[in-house]
Amino acid sequence: MTHPVSPLALPFPELPAIAGVTPRVARARYKEWDRCDLSYVELVPGTSVAGVTTTSKCPSPEVEWCRAALPQGHARALIVSAGNSNAFTGGKGRAAVQLLVETASARLDCAAEEIFVSATGVIGVPLPQDKARAGLEAAFDAPPCDWSALTDAIGTTDTFPKAATTSAMIGDTKVHLVGVIKGSGMIAPDMATMLGYIFTDAAIEPALLQEMLSAANAKTFSCITVDSDTSTSDTVLAFATGQADHARLQSMDSSGADAFAAAITDLCRQLAHLVVRDGEGASKFIEVRVTGAVSDESAHRIALSIANSPLVKTAIAGEDANWGRVVMAVGKAGEPAERDLLSIRFGGVEVAAEGMVVHGYDEAPVAAHLKGSDILVEADIGLGNGRATVWTCDLTHGYISINADYRS
Amino acid sequence: MTHPVSPLALPFPELPAIAGVTPRVARARYKEWDRCDLSYVELVPGTSVAGVTTTSKCPSPEVEWCRAALPQGHARALIVSAGNSNAFTGGKGRAAVQLLVETASARLDCAAEEIFVSATGVIGVPLPQDKARAGLEAAFDAPPCDWSALTDAIGTTDTFPKAATTSAMIGDTKVHLVGVIKGSGMIAPDMATMLGYIFTDAAIEPALLQEMLSAANAKTFSCITVDSDTSTSDTVLAFATGQADHARLQSMDSSGADAFAAAITDLCRQLAHLVVRDGEGASKFIEVRVTGAVSDESAHRIALSIANSPLVKTAIAGEDANWGRVVMAVGKAGEPAERDLLSIRFGGVEVAAEGMVVHGYDEAPVAAHLKGSDILVEADIGLGNGRATVWTCDLTHGYISINADYRS
The missing domain is CATH 3.10.20.340 (ArgJ beta chain, C-terminal domain)
Known part of the structure; x- marks a missing residue:
C-alpha cells in the first residue's frame, strides 16, 4: 500500500558526510516487499551518544534496550528495522534484540551496550530472528550508502524521505550535524516522537550531549502532534563522533557549547516540522x-x-x-x-x-x-x-x- | 445542510405524558430555516430541578445562568434555542439570556431564577433579541406539543430524534421518567455533555434530585465520547413535578429512593448511548x-x-x-x-x-x-x-x- 506524496513535502536537502559515520542498508524483507528495510550505521570508536524515548507504559524491547544502554554514553553502531516494530512481543521480541546486538558487538569487538537498536512497523509480531540475522549480515557486506538510501530504508508509511542539516562554529572549527527521521502517524507529544537519528562530527561529552538533546526535545519533538496517539517505539538518538578538530565540549561553559546547543535545537525543529509535514492525510x-x-x-x-x-x-x-x-x-x-x-x-x-x-x-x-x-x-x-x-x-x-x- | 440518518439510529420510543410538564415549540428562525427552533416547557409550581453543566472554562451565558439558578432548586420553565449557541458573545449574549428569562418570569409571575435556559449551535454570534422575543411569545400562544416535536425543535446536527423513558415504583405508586437529548459532535466526557432534559412526575427534594443526577451523570454522560471535544454549552437538567401520589422523597433513606435512583441512572444511560449512536459519522x-x-x-x-x-x-x-x-x-x-x-x-x-x-x-x-x-x-x-x-x-x-x- 502506498499513499500519494504529502502536498506539504519538502525537497530532500543536500547533506554533508559526517566523519566517523558509515551507513549501510540491506534487505531483511520483514514484509513482502523488495526494498531495503534494515539499516546498519557504524560509528567510529569514541562516539558519544544521547537519547530520548517514548513515555509509553508499553514500550518496545528496542526502547527498553536503548534506555538501559544510554547511561554508559558511547555507541559503535545503530541498527534500525522497518516494517515490524517488535513491540508487545514478549520474550521472543527481547530475544530478537539480543541477537542483533550480540551479532553486531561480536563483529565490532565492543560491548553489547554500545549497539543501539530501533524498530518500526506493525505491533505484536515478533521480529523474525532468521530475517534479522540475514539482513544484518547482508548489511555488514554492503557498500556504504548515502543519506538518501538510509532515510528510504528506515521509512514505513512515510510519503517522502525526511532529513535536515545545520552546522555550528566551535572556536575556529565548523562542525556539521545531519538528522534523519521517519514517522507520519501515531505521532503525539510528551516524549520523543517517531524515530530520529542525529549525527555530528563534534567532540562532546555524552552527559552534555544528553543535556542539549533533552532541552532541544522539549522545544521541538515534544511540541508536535499529528493525531495525539503516542507510539510504543518513539526514539531520538544523537551520535557525536568527535572527528572534528576542536577542544572537546565538556559542559555548557565550554567555548562553542552555546553555538552547538543552538544548532542541535535548530536541527531538531527542522526534523520535527518534517514529521508534521508528512502527517497522515495532512494538507495544511x-x-x-x-x-x-x-x-x-x-x-x-x-x-x-x-x-x-x-x-x-x-x-x-x-x-x-x-x-x-x-x-x-x-x-x-x-x-x-x-x-x-x-x-x-x-x-x-x-x-x-x-x-x-x-x-x-x-x-x-x-x-x-x-x-x-x-x-x-x-x-x-x-x-x-x-x-x-x-x-x-x-x-x-x-x-x-x-x-x-x-x-x- | 442535512446528513443521512445514522446507521446506528434507534426508532423513537413510545413516551408517556408527564403530569405537570407542558412543552410548546415555535419558530424563532435563528437560522435560515423553516422549522421550530425555540422550545418552551412550562412546569407546574413546586417542580424540583437539578443539573450538571460543562466543565469548560469558556461556558456560554446560558450555562452560567443555569449554574447560578440551580442552588435555589425550583423551576417553572425551560427555554431552549437551537441554531445559535450564544457562546462567546460577551455582554450581548448575557442580555439575550436576561430578556428570555424576564419575559418568561413576567408571564408566569415567578422568580427569574426559576427559568432555565439553554442554547446550541454556532459559537460567537449573539442570540438575536428580536427573534428570541418573538419566538418565545409565539411559543406562549402555541398549543402544547408532543415529545417528538420537542426533540425535533432542540436538535441541530442530530440525524435522528433522541428520547427515552423508564419508570420506578415508589411505594405503590408508579412514577414516570422521560428524557430528551440532542448532540452528535463536540461530545467529550468529564462533564455533562450535550443538552439533555429529564422530566418526571416524582415528588423529590431538589438536593436529593441533584445527588441522584450527579451520581447518574458520573456513570453515564461522563462515560461517553464522540470526538474528545468538550462543548461550551453542555447541560443536563432534571425536572421533577411532584404530581405523582407518593410520599415525597427526602433522602436516600426514603422508601423508594433506591428505585428512583436506579431509574434515573437507567434513563441517563439510555440517553447517553443515543448520543453516541448519533455521533458524527458513526458506523459502529x-x-x-x-x-x-x-x-x-x-x-x-x-x-x-x-x-x-x-x-x-x-x-x-x-x-x-x-x-x-x-x-x-x-x-x-x-x-x-x-x-x-x-x-x-x-x-x-x-x-x-x-x-x-x-x-x-x-x-x-x-x-x-x-x-x-x-x-x-x-x-x-x-x-x-x-x-x-x-x-x-x-x-x-x-x-x-x-x-x-x-x-x-
Whole structure:
C-alpha cells in the first residue's frame, strides 16, 4: 500500500558526510516487499551518544534496550528495522534484540551496550530472528550508502524521505550535524516522537550531549502532534563522533557549547516540522501559538488542546476560520482561562477579542490565509506571560483512508 | 445542510405524558430555516430541578445562568434555542439570556431564577433579541406539543430524534421518567455533555434530585465520547413535578429512593448511548471495558485513552481487530500499566495476553464481531481491581465531511 506524496513535502536537502559515520542498508524483507528495510550505521570508536524515548507504559524491547544502554554514553553502531516494530512481543521480541546486538558487538569487538537498536512497523509480531540475522549480515557486506538510501530504508508509511542539516562554529572549527527521521502517524507529544537519528562530527561529552538533546526535545519533538496517539517505539538518538578538530565540549561553559546547543535545537525543529509535514492525510501545516497563559506549561497544554482538537483540525481542513472551535478547545484544556479576556487570531488578524467576535474584522486576508498551506493560529489568554508554540497538521479524509485499512 | 440518518439510529420510543410538564415549540428562525427552533416547557409550581453543566472554562451565558439558578432548586420553565449557541458573545449574549428569562418570569409571575435556559449551535454570534422575543411569545400562544416535536425543535446536527423513558415504583405508586437529548459532535466526557432534559412526575427534594443526577451523570454522560471535544454549552437538567401520589422523597433513606435512583441512572444511560449512536459519522457503537487497573479512576482514564484514540477508532471503522493500537492507547494513558500483564479481547475473544499475541486464537468470531455494528473492546491491565466502562463510536469519512464544512 502506498499513499500519494504529502502536498506539504519538502525537497530532500543536500547533506554533508559526517566523519566517523558509515551507513549501510540491506534487505531483511520483514514484509513482502523488495526494498531495503534494515539499516546498519557504524560509528567510529569514541562516539558519544544521547537519547530520548517514548513515555509509553508499553514500550518496545528496542526502547527498553536503548534506555538501559544510554547511561554508559558511547555507541559503535545503530541498527534500525522497518516494517515490524517488535513491540508487545514478549520474550521472543527481547530475544530478537539480543541477537542483533550480540551479532553486531561480536563483529565490532565492543560491548553489547554500545549497539543501539530501533524498530518500526506493525505491533505484536515478533521480529523474525532468521530475517534479522540475514539482513544484518547482508548489511555488514554492503557498500556504504548515502543519506538518501538510509532515510528510504528506515521509512514505513512515510510519503517522502525526511532529513535536515545545520552546522555550528566551535572556536575556529565548523562542525556539521545531519538528522534523519521517519514517522507520519501515531505521532503525539510528551516524549520523543517517531524515530530520529542525529549525527555530528563534534567532540562532546555524552552527559552534555544528553543535556542539549533533552532541552532541544522539549522545544521541538515534544511540541508536535499529528493525531495525539503516542507510539510504543518513539526514539531520538544523537551520535557525536568527535572527528572534528576542536577542544572537546565538556559542559555548557565550554567555548562553542552555546553555538552547538543552538544548532542541535535548530536541527531538531527542522526534523520535527518534517514529521508534521508528512502527517497522515495532512494538507495544511499548522502553527499554534499561545500567549498570555499563567505559565509556559499551561500555555503548552492549551496549545496542545487546540492542536489535538478534531473539530479545529477539520475546520482548518475546510479552510474555515472557525474561531468558535478554538474557544471550545481553550475551554476544555482544563487550564486557567477567562472567556472575556481571550483573543484569537488567524494569520495575524484578530477575529475574536474580549469574549466576542471582532465586529467588522477584514475577512478577506483571513480567508486568503486559510487557503494557503501554512496556517498560523494564535490565542492570547490574557492572564499572564506564559507562552508556547506547537505544530500540527489538519485532519482530512486522507487520515481516515490511511488508518482504516493499515493492517490489511 | 442535512446528513443521512445514522446507521446506528434507534426508532423513537413510545413516551408517556408527564403530569405537570407542558412543552410548546415555535419558530424563532435563528437560522435560515423553516422549522421550530425555540422550545418552551412550562412546569407546574413546586417542580424540583437539578443539573450538571460543562466543565469548560469558556461556558456560554446560558450555562452560567443555569449554574447560578440551580442552588435555589425550583423551576417553572425551560427555554431552549437551537441554531445559535450564544457562546462567546460577551455582554450581548448575557442580555439575550436576561430578556428570555424576564419575559418568561413576567408571564408566569415567578422568580427569574426559576427559568432555565439553554442554547446550541454556532459559537460567537449573539442570540438575536428580536427573534428570541418573538419566538418565545409565539411559543406562549402555541398549543402544547408532543415529545417528538420537542426533540425535533432542540436538535441541530442530530440525524435522528433522541428520547427515552423508564419508570420506578415508589411505594405503590408508579412514577414516570422521560428524557430528551440532542448532540452528535463536540461530545467529550468529564462533564455533562450535550443538552439533555429529564422530566418526571416524582415528588423529590431538589438536593436529593441533584445527588441522584450527579451520581447518574458520573456513570453515564461522563462515560461517553464522540470526538474528545468538550462543548461550551453542555447541560443536563432534571425536572421533577411532584404530581405523582407518593410520599415525597427526602433522602436516600426514603422508601423508594433506591428505585428512583436506579431509574434515573437507567434513563441517563439510555440517553447517553443515543448520543453516541448519533455521533458524527458513526458506523459502529463501541463499548470499551477496562478491568484490572489500580483504581476505578485509573481504569476510566485508560478507557478514555482507548476510546479517544483516532487510530483505534479508525481501525474499528475498518473492521480491523488491531489490538496493537489498543496496546498503544493503554501505553499512552499515563496510568500504571505493565506490558507483560496486559490482555485484550475483541467481542469476548482474547487476542493478546501476557505481552504478546495469543497464538492460534480463533480469528473467525473476532472478524464476524468486527463486521457488526456493536463492538466490545476489553482490556485487562492485570494490576488491581479498578474497572470502568465507556462508550464511543468509530471515526469515519463521515466525521470529516460533516466537520470540514459545518459553518458554511
